[in-house]
Structure formats: C-alpha cells, structure tokens
Amino acid sequence: MNRDKQTKKTTIYDLAALAGTSASAVSAVLNGNWKKRRISSQLADKITRLAEEQGYAINMQASLLRREKSKIIGMIVPKYDNRYFGSIVETFESMARERGLFPIITCTRRDPELEIEAARTMLSYQVEWLVATGATDPDRITDICTASGARSLNLDLPGSRAPSVISDNFAGARELTRRILANCERKLGKASPLLFIGGRGSDHNTAERVRGFRAAHAEAGVEVDESHILTCGYAPEKAENALDALASREGHLPAGMFVNSTISLEGVMRWIRRSGRYDGRPPIIGCFDWDPFAALLGDDIEMVRQDVPGMLNAVFDIIDRGSSQTPLIEVPPVFMGSLTGRLPQHKPLP
Amino acid sequence: MNRDKQTKKTTIYDLAALAGTSASAVSAVLNGNWKKRRISSQLADKITRLAEEQGYAINMQASLLRREKSKIIGMIVPKYDNRYFGSIVETFESMARERGLFPIITCTRRDPELEIEAARTMLSYQVEWLVATGATDPDRITDICTASGARSLNLDLPGSRAPSVISDNFAGARELTRRILANCERKLGKASPLLFIGGRGSDHNTAERVRGFRAAHAEAGVEVDESHILTCGYAPEKAENALDALASREGHLPAGMFVNSTISLEGVMRWIRRSGRYDGRPPIIGCFDWDPFAALLGDDIEMVRQDVPGMLNAVFDIIDRGSSQTPLIEVPPVFMGSLTGRLPQHKPLP
DNA sequence: CTACGCCGCTCAATCGATGTAGCAAAAAAT
DNA sequence: ATTTTTTGCTACATCGATTGAGCGGCGTAG
Numbered sequence: 001m002n003r004d005k006q007t008k009k010t011t012i013y014d015l016a017a018l019a020g021t022s023a024s025a026v027s028a029v030l031n032g033n034w035k036k037r038r039i040s041s042q043l044a045d046k047i048t049r050l051a052e053e054q055g056y057a058i059n060m061q062a063s064l065l066r067r068e069k070s071k072i073i074g075m076i077v078p079k080y081d082n083r084y085f086g087s088i089v090e091t092f093e094s095m096a097r098e099r100g101l102f103p104i105i106t107c108t109r110r111d112p113e114l115e116i117e118a119a120r121t122m123l124s125y126q127v128e129w130l131v132a133t134g135a136t137d138p139d140r141i142t143d144i145c146t147a148s149g150a151r152s153l154n155l156d157l158p159g160s161r162a163p164s165v166i167s168d169n170f171a172g173a174r175e176l177t178r179r180i181l182a183n184c185e186r187k188l189g190k191a192s193p194l195l196f197i198g199g200r201g202s203d204h205n206t207a208e209r210v211r212g213f214r215a216a217h218a219e220a221g222v223e224v225d226e227s228h229i230l231t232c233g234y235a236p237e238k239a240e241n242a243l244d245a246l247a248s249r250e251g252h253l254p255a256g257m258f259v260n261s262t263i264s265l266e267g268v269m270r271w272i273r274r275s276g277r278y279d280g281r282p283p284i285i286g287c288f289d290w291d292p293f294a295a296l297l298g299d300d301i302e303m304v305r306q307d308v309p310g311m312l313n314a315v316f317d318i319i320d321r322g323s324s325q326t327p328l329i330e331v332p333p334v335f336m337g338s339l340t341g342r343l344p345q346h347k348p349l350p
Numbered sequence: 351m352n353r354d355k356q357t358k359k360t361t362i363y364d365l366a367a368l369a370g371t372s373a374s375a376v377s378a379v380l381n382g383n384w385k386k387r388r389i390s391s392q393l394a395d396k397i398t399r400l401a402e403e404q405g406y407a408i409n410m411q412a413s414l415l416r417r418e419k420s421k422i423i424g425m426i427v428p429k430y431d432n433r434y435f436g437s438i439v440e441t442f443e444s445m446a447r448e449r450g451l452f453p454i455i456t457c458t459r460r461d462p463e464l465e466i467e468a469a470r471t472m473l474s475y476q477v478e479w480l481v482a483t484g485a486t487d488p489d490r491i492t493d494i495c496t497a498s499g500a501r502s503l504n505l506d507l508p509g510s511r512a513p514s515v516i517s518d519n520f521a522g523a524r525e526l527t528r529r530i531l532a533n534c535e536r537k538l539g540k541a542s543p544l545l546f547i548g549g550r551g552s553d554h555n556t557a558e559r560v561r562g563f564r565a566a567h568a569e570a571g572v573e574v575d576e577s578h579i580l581t582c583g584y585a586p587e588k589a590e591n592a593l594d595a596l597a598s599r600e601g602h603l604p605a606g607m608f609v610n611s612t613i614s615l616e617g618v619m620r621w622i623r624r625s626g627r628y629d630g631r632p633p634i635i636g637c638f639d640w641d642p643f644a645a646l647l648g649d650d651i652e653m654v655r656q657d658v659p660g661m662l663n664a665v666f667d668i669i670d671r672g673s674s675q676t677p678l679i680e681v682p683p684v685f686m687g688s689l690t691g692r693l694p695q696h697k698p699l700p
Numbered sequence: 701c702t703a704c705g706c707c708g709c710t711c712a713a714t715c716g717a718t719g720t721a722g723c724a725a726a727a728a729a730t
Numbered sequence: 731a732t733t734t735t736t737t738g739c740t741a742c743a744t745c746g747a748t749t750g751a752g753c754g755g756c757g758t759a760g
Contacts, residue, residue, distance in 0.1 A: 022710050055497040060474040062746030063417040065715045080436035090430045093457050107443050124410040147405040266642045292616045293643035372740050413718030417743045
C-alpha cells in the first residue's frame, strides 16, 4: 500500500498505516459509527486529524458498492431553458440534499429515446428513486425502474403506474381563462372567444387545460371556436408557424389568447411583433406559466405560476413516506401580479 | 448466488449461472471486448440475449471501482434560473455525453461554502474533471481538485491556477456601451453619461465590464459619473434597492443604463414600473446578457448574448487535449436583435 | 484464584466488475 | 506421431469501504 503523494488518492489503508491502526478503525471513525464500534476518542481524533491533513476523500464507488442503499436520487427534465423547469431542478436539488440524498439530474431535450437511455444510465448508478419530469412515456420509465428495484415518480406529466404530482391544470386553466375573458370584457366591452395556442394535443396537461378553457367559456356563455384551438407543440417556432397559418386563412384574429407555456409565448410574442397584425390593439394575453420578464411585457398579461415548491413538497412527502400507492396529486397553481410577491419556499425538514 | 427475481438486481454472476459460463466471459461480452478476449460469437450472442431478457444493468459503482478512469465530469453552477446558466448546463451535458462522459451538475446558489462542499462531494464520486462555473473562489476549488488528482477548469469567472474560459467582458461591454450611447444620441439628441448597475465590484467580470463602460464613454467624449456606477450585487432586489437609494438622493436620473445581467435587469424593470420615475420617457437600456422576453421588453433594448456554445467548445477543447497549461480564453459575445437568429450550435465531434 | 464481562481493537469476507495469468482441447505445423 | 500454435474459455486477485465475528487484556465478581 505504498502510494505516490500526487498521483494516487489517499485511501483508508493509507490512513491506517499512518495512524498505526487498521482500515476498519479508520472506516468506523470516518463514517461516524466509531462509538458503536467502541473506538477510543483518542484514536478517533488522531484519525480525523490525519484524514484532514491528507485531504482524504472517501471513494463513493467503493462505499456504495458495499452498502445496500445508495442514497442517490435521479431526476430527468426535458429542458433547462425556462423558469419552470429551472426552478424545479433547483428546488429538487436542495430538498434532496437536505435529506442527505445525492441528486443527479439529466436533461433529455424532449427526446423519448434519450429519456429511456438516461433512465437506464441512472439505474446503473444505483439511484434509489427516479423522478421523471415531463416525460413522454412515464410508464415505460416506471417499468424499467421496477425491473431494477428502483422506485419512480412522475412530475409535471402523470403516469399510471407510479405516483404522479402535477399542477391542477383544469382548475388553473379555467381560472386563467376566466381572467382573460374578464380582461377582454373590460377592454373591449364584450367577451369574445379566445385562441388556445401551444402544447401537444396528446398530453394530459394540454388536454386538461383545454377542458378548463372550454369550461370557462361555457360559464361565460361564450362559444369556443374549434379552429382556434392550436395545440401545435411547445417550441416557439411551432407557435409562430401556427399563427402564420391561422392569419393567412382568416381575416379576423381573436382578441385574446390563452398561451400554454412560456416557451410558446416566446413564439407568440415574436410573431405579434413580426407580423404587425395586432398593431395598435395588442391582444389580451394569458399564459399558463410564469416568467419574470414575460410578466412585464404587456400592460396586464395574466400568468399562472405553477407551485413548484408545493409540487416538490408532495414529491418528497411520497419519498419520505416510501408509500407504494400510486396517487395522482394535483397541486393548485398560483395567480400573481407581475410586481407582487414570490412563491412560498419549500418547507424545510423538521 | 441465488437471488429473488424482484428484490435484488441481476449481476454478471447471475447471468453467468444462467448461461452456464463464467463471470469473466459475461463481463467481457457486455463491455464489448469479447473479441480481444477470444469469446466465441455463439457465447457472446447467448449472453447478450440473456442480459436483454433479464433487464441486466451494469453496476457502475463496481465497474468504476475496478477501472482507473471514471469518465465522470462534474460542473458546479451558481443558479439555474436564467437563460445563460440554463444554456451552459444544457450544452455542457450534451457535449459531455457526446464524448462518453457522464456529467453531474450541482447548483451552489452562489454560496461559497456550498461550492466547496459540492466540489468535495464530486471528488468522492471520482470526477476526472470539475468545471467551476461562476465560482466565488475558483483557485480554492482548483487546489482541492489537484490534491485529489482531478483536473479543474473555470468557466464564466476566471481563476489563476486552472484554465479559464470567459466572455470577452471588456470588448463586449465597450461595444454594448457604444450602442447604448448611440441610442441615447438618436433618441435624445445628445449622448449623456450612463448608469452602470449590477454585479459585484470585486469580481473580474464586473471589473472588466466597468472598464469597457469607461472606455466607450471616453471614446465618445462623455464623462462618467462615478456615483452612477452601482455594483450592488446580482440579486434583483439589490438592484431595486440601489435604484431607490439613487432616486432618493438625486432629482435627475440618467437617461440610459448599462445593466450587468438579466438577473439585475429583473430588478431594474420592476423598479422602473413601480417607481414611475421614468414615465413617458423610458430609459435607454442595454444589458450584458440575453433573455428572449427581456429582448422584447423595450422598443430596442440592446442585449449582448454570451457565446455559450463557443465557450463550451473552448472548455471541451481543453479537456479533449488534456493540456496542463492554464490559459485565459476570452470568447467574444454576440450582438443580436430581439427578433433575429440564434446562436450557432456547439460543434459536434468529428 | 478462576470466571465472566467489557473494552478497544483487528481479521477477513463481502459488494460486482475487470483483467491477467493460465489451462485444456483443438488445429496446424513439423 | 509429436510438437507448436491457436482457440475458447475459467480462476483468481483486485479496486476501497463496510461489517460481523472474534481476540487479547483488564477489571471485577464470586
């Protein structure tokens, strides 16, 4: 066990040699159960000091190989480039760390292949839990995890074989639509049917939001124009193209819009600027998602903010309890003005 | 080596038993060097098929413990909540994966303690490289890495003991300032000294940007007002507070502003709305950083976009070459209109 | 004076994958 | 027919940390 200072890393065997003791003692001291193993505090101190001096860092690979629990928790996310997912990832990381778990996160760029590959890779690293955020095929991921003895959990988009935590898309969308309709009425004298743009028609969230959109129209006695429901996908360009197509086939454009995400809103805003079709009388806009700058764009653009801390509290509740049911938890989103407060923080551990 | 189907994971020993062969053969087949080890293709096929059937996933902890290289690459970032860092992380991940490296990323919330702790944790996981993004004390991280035989590399903020890849802050800020001054002149008839807001006076980037800011003023023959250089920190609230303080002590506010990041811009925009001090004649704004919505805010808010793909190309050039010099690489940022194109993608591997 | 227990530690097996060394059988060379 | 080479595989040590079992020595009770 002779090692060059620079090249090789210090191991417990090196420390044992230096301290004139055994590797077991060093291990026991450094992982904190030296009391249980009846190591004297003199020896403990000596070993601790030596470890410090030598800049010892445990080899997790070795440690995890031996232990039964890895304390690693994985998350896959579609993108990092908006506030919603950014905030999910940041909150997830700090809540995981609070619990002594090591978070590993991977961005799958909305690529179904990559989602599966990422899940497999994470299982190779022995994750105990995998949180699949906005996954295209959550049940597939659940199956892969189950086969490897890991637990999985869906966030943002629900699956049927693992617990799912999502926004209350129906109620959120209904309330958002109400507000846009009210703004229309206030500004234009009367409520007129809105445009729905963005999202995939096939995904649960978009379907629920369309349902809320319809419900609010029905309440207000306004008839929905079916050709104005444009679930064209999430990318900004897709929204732009959809609007181009709509504008070229219709002379009259809707006075108000329900935009299904900030990603789509990016395309919508660009199109409004570029096309000049709304010059003078900008459309009344509501967006299912929040962004600090987007919130400042119009005079009163309505934004629903998904309650990220609330959703992650629910996620970690499930993890902490380790329950094996598969509930669908719907967290109400929050309505907030552009200049007012912030979301509550996630609740710290007791 | 008898295992319950559900609870325990399949290992190469299980597969060996099923195939009636040895663990070495299984290992050789599954990691692809069975030709070299002279395993017959019949056996290889059989093992591959069995692995597939059993849903075998390699135990990376065991594999990495045995191998000399981990192929793990770490990155620490201050925040996920803006486009700059989001894009850095996303590009980093995909470039790492292209090279067969496994990226692990941690967000340190601009907390110096957490930076160090995160670095140590990553070293425990045997990272071969650690990219410290926007670190408060990059050299400390370099030292910790060196002590463990890992390489490190600074991104966004430079250090002195490891290679650093940063934006060309001086030239970028000078050009941005020129443009803001030109916009002032165009709109107001004459160029007047600008306000500089955001960033930490102590950090390299802010210092360089202030230098560029001064250089452009000097070129234009405009004198800088020293009391209008507000390096108040990055958080939105800090910018708001600084503007409050400025407004309460001065009657006349600057006609134009150089905002040091989108984070600070968030506070600046909120303040402008809230205070009403600029009603009617909004300030001419330039921002050192880019955000799609912020770009749409004013009529022509100037934004410099840091060349993230370019910076990460430089980062991975260093990693690929494995050179041990410590250069400071300054990547020119890009000026782009709010409605025009996108940054070039990172260059794929040959 | 023996017996029993506690203290403070060490030994050695183990986790799963890897790779070197080596072995038996078949094929090729002499 | 014997030697050499090649083929196709197995045995075993190894990576570093963990942990159950166990072992001397000392103190104390009987």
